[in-house]
Amino acid sequence: MKHAAEKIRRLKRKELPRDTVAMAKFLIGCTLVHDVDGDRLAARIVETEAYLTGDAASHAYRGLTKRNPSMFLKRGHAYVYISYGVWPMLNVSSSEKGVGEAVLIRALEPLQGIEAMRRSESERPFDIARGPGRLARAMRVTLADDGADLCGAGPLFLGAPIRHIDPVAISTRIGITKDADRKLRFFERGNPFVSGPKSLNIG
DNA sequence: ATCGGGATCTTCT
DNA sequence: GAAGATCCCGATC
Numbered sequence: 001m002k003h004a005a006e007k008i009r010r011l012k013r014k015e016l017p018r019d020t021v022a023m024a025k026f027l028i029g030c031t032l033v034h035d036v037d038g039d040r041l042a043a044r045i046v047e048t049e050a051y052l053t054g055d056a057a058s059h060a061y062r063g064l065t066k067r068n069p070s071m072f073l074k075r076g077h078a079y080v081y082i083s084y085g086v087w088p089m090l091n092v093s094s095s096e097k098g099v100g101e102a103v104l105i106r107a108l109e110p111l112q113g114i115e116a117m118r119r120s121e122s123e124r125p126f127d128i129a130r131g132p133g134r135l136a137r138a139m140r141v142t143l144a145d146d147g148a149d150l151c152g153a154g155p156l157f158l159g160a161p162i163r164h165i166d167p168v169a170i171s172t173r174i175g176i177t178k179d180a181d182r183k184l185r186f187f188e189r190g191n192p193f194v195s196g197p198k199s200l201n202i203g
Numbered sequence: 204a205t206c207g208g209g210a211t212c213t214t215c216t
Numbered sequence: 217g218a219a220g221a222t223c224c225c226g227a228t229c
């Protein structure tokens with residue numbers, strides 16, 4: 001049987017918006033694909049957050065550091081770091097080379113390779129990639145992917161949308177304390193794979 | 204269903 | 217020395 005996900009078209013860098021907020025909205029409904037060990041893992045992006053220049057919540061707020069150089073790559077590269085010493089977080093750089101802005105991928109709707117993503121038979125489908133730490137684990141994204149070109153020919157890449165996208169809603173970001181009132185979180189309205197409290201997901 | 208604490212490491216004060 | 221773009225588990229309602 002042919003899977004719809006096999007037809008996923010790689011996005012070209014030229015197609016990506018040049019503005020970080022526009023990028024965060026644009027990525028909703030796009031796909032993330034990782035070909036590992038002969039298997040294809042594919043999922044729809046359903047939730048993102050934007051981290052901007054001058055944003056106190058951003059890792060690039062104080063400029064270049066040892067862990068964040070990938071945030072300063074041209075748009076469309078992966079910035080992966082370890083949160084709380086344990087969980088990998090996947091971001092997509094979103095500006096020009098030398099400008100530290102990125103979009104955090106916060107939740108995915110699994111499309112293909114779901115059994116490989118699941119940690120156990122009992123894990124519920126909605127839980128597989130709900131939250132940035134979980135989705136990185138499910139997609140086998142690690143620190144080794146930091147700096148990867150997501151618009152290139154590599155195994156980890158961004159793909160075009162594979163179906164209709166419901167309206168994109170906005171809220172404040174999750175899990176931060178600085179600049180916490182800015183509305184820079186985007187999600188597909190009504191999608192059950194979105195993370196976070198219900199109170200944030202009404203839009 | 205919801206709440207709170209612990210794990211664990213890089214970075215900056 | 218403290219905080220952090222989180223997750224999981226156990227306790228409690």
